[in-house]
Amino acid sequence: MDKESKGQKQKPLIGITMGDINGIGPEVIIKALENGKITQHLTPIIYGSAKVLSFYRKQLNRDNFNFSPINDLSKPYHRKVNVINCWQEMVDITPGQDNAIGGKYAFKSLEAATKDLAEGKINALVTAPINKLNIQSEDFKFAGHTEYLAEKAGSKESLMFMVSDSMRVGVLTGHIPLQEVAAAITKESIIKKIKLMAKSLKQDFGINKPKIAVLGLNPHAGEDGLLGKEEIDIIRPAIEECKSKGQIVMGPYPSDGFFGSGEHRKFDAVLAMYHDQGLIPFKSLTFSTGVNFTAGLPFVRTSPDHGTAYAIAGKDQADEGSMRTAIFAALDIANCRSENKED
Incomplete structure (x- = not known):
């Protein structure tokens, strides 16, 4: 010493x-x-x-x-x-x-x-x-x-987790081309990221019962299948399985109005489907005070x-x-x- x-x-x-x-x-x-x-x-x-x-x-x-x-x-x-x-x-x-x-x-x-x-x-x-x-x-x-x-x-698993005093946003798919996003979204990957996010909220931020929102992939979260099937076939079933295991998870939410309406304030964290879907609103609302944290x-x-x-x-x-x-x-x-x- x-x-x-x-x-x-x-x-x-x-x-x-x-x-x-x-x-x-x-x-x-x-x-x-x-x-x-x-x-x-x-x-x-x-x-x-x-x-x-x-x-x-x-x-x-x-x-x-x-x-x-x-x-x-x-x-x-x-x-x-x-x-x-x-x-x-x-x-x-x-x-x-x-x-x-x-x-x-x-x-x-x-x-x-x-x-x-x-x-x-x-x-x-x-x-x-x-x-x-x-x-x-x-x-x-x-x-x-x-x-x-x-x-x-x-x-094997990590989470790009953008955090600030007012919001936390994680991304399901990180640094990959946009054209590869849809194929990379699976029920299993969503469940893993939600589990990882929930664990991080508990051990890294001291939140005992974290509330997580999940965004949809398509415009208007698919509009009941009219604008895409991923919400019905993949995202919603993943959310329901997480709920069945006692996790507080809601969605999928249309990403366009979710942040602008302040809906994100009702949750401890938000899981976006791809990089820009999460980082654009995060940086727009918290630039110079936001932090990139690698969870997991x-x-x-x-x-x-x-x-x-x-x-x-x-x-x-x-x-x-x-x-x-x-x-x-x-x-x-x-x-x-x-x-x-x-x-």
Whole structure:
């Protein structure tokens, strides 16, 4: 134990990946952690490069942002922002540019953080945005963070779960082409996701009897079969089976009016059938305060609900609200999970 933390209760270690170094990841990390008060609640561990952080600190004129490089997690500084250097070489940083360098070093950061997360050395992980294309390599052949972390965790099932103080939305089918969505919707997959969502609401959010709404796939939820049969043949039977097992599940609801009418406020979470069906209303209603949480993993991972935003990278225009919320959400979920472990 280091001298400055001796005699103190060790705060949770929250890992933070740097994401694409040419995107807004480093900027929102610096802004979110600039106020030293955050270290009263947790100990931030940034996986990336002190040189990259120094570059953006100067670029953004954030002289008040201080950090301490450490070699490993044996002696973190519990009153400071810690940085583990995942590489030593000089890197050409080009804010706003989509290139292979951004992808290469985003993966180095993610790989190191995931290793410590899987080994239980950190209590939770917050991932800054990556570019899903330029990160592709022999070591990373995944549609995104969710799929990568699920494989590293050995989890067959996971759930992309967008959460905020006012709403929670999960998606049945994640990062797949829209033309493949209908074929991917099965009664079994819906039941699995509802079960996973209900478990997460209990152990990660402390909701004992969660109420879940399920959206339809077709316009007007199929209009009794006129506009599609999936609601009748697949979605409704899945809901009824979940109800028969004591779960509070309702639907399928037409997705167009569900959020606009405020119907979502009556439920603890909503299961959408595909990515944009859930994320468009979520981001429209909670942008800058929403968080992407991967449910169903043996460890806790959150992420801000925005991308690399190359157009504003390095210009001191990025809003750090979602990153800050993601950090505190990771802390809250990790604490809640430890208190609500299921047998």
